[in-house]
Amino acid sequence: MNTALRKALAASRLTETDVAARLGVDPKTVRRWLSGQRPYPRHRWAVADLLQVDEEDLWPQGAPEPEEDPPLFEHAYRVFAHRWEVPREAWCALFAEAKQEIGILVYSGLFLADDAGMLELLAARARDGVSVRILLGDPDSPEVRQRGEDEEIGDALAARARNALALFRPLLGVEGVEVRTHSTILYNSVYLTERRLLVNQHIYGLPAAKSPVVEIDRTLSPDMAETYARSFTLAWEGAQPVAS
Known part of the structure; x- marks a missing residue:
């Protein structure tokens, strides 16, 4: 004990x-x-x-360290065949470990926005001094509308983006949280911290939930990680702030 x-x-x-x-x-x-x-x-x-x-x-020094799982490949720590296969614990761990920043780049991210515990976790990290930036698709943009047509769900994606925006909006009352809407063509959804990234591929005709997710360790694969982090930065710089 x-x-x-x-x-x-x-x-x-x-x-x-x-x-x-x-x-x-x-x-x-x-x-x-x-x-x-x-x-x-x-x-x-x-x-x-x-x-x-x-x-x-x-935990005094001297006790043996638990063995970490080795990286799956040189540049990918783990790969999930579908986003729905990523356990909730993996998302929580990603955000809980952040010391400096959390970034979320999605069209809706409703699976996070509709999770009260996840919202509280993001708020708690912001209160601890972590910068939390959330980028959601502009539900009125042609890019979101086109993505909905590509997935053969029509206006459902725009509706999901509006719903996510409403659910994320209360976080704007927490210092350190910023929410913006973007109208970029997303080739990936990106979830990042200063340590790791989870990158959800976007595949034509399929929803993001059915597409693969790659986990990248920034220390093991700094160049690859920076490639995705830069896409987040570019989308953020061209996005519109959401008023509280």
Whole structure:
């Protein structure tokens, strides 16, 4: 049992569920840490920051490190055949680990916007000083309309973009969150932090949820990561701010 971790939780008046929500992991994972399992380094750093204690006070040096899964390929850490196969925990982990920035470039991103826990996670990261930038497709733009026709869903994509905009809008009341609408032709949806990216390919005639997702580690593949990050920057610079 990790007595130090249990005492730190009690001192912070946080429950296992609270920690799990803030870090984007399953509460069972937190319970395993409390039982004595040593987390991955990224999770140890996040817990120490959350509880405002030194990492070594919770997990003294000398214990063996848990083995990380090796990268699948040289430039891709993981590949998912479809976006719907990406577990919610992976999205939560991506955003929870951010220390500097979170960027979301989509047409609607409704699967995130319609998740109250995900919205709270984004708001919490912004309150912790992380810059959160969200780029949504302009529902009145010809690009969104054309994408809807390509997917053979007509005006449904524009409706999803409007719905997502309404659901993301309350985040504008949180300092550090910016939302803009764009009218670019998206070849990929991009979800990024200063550490990693999840890139959802766009395939003609298919919705993004059925298209592949590639996870890229910025340290392992800096050039590839920068290619996608630059597309986010270009779209952001040409987008229109959304008023709160």
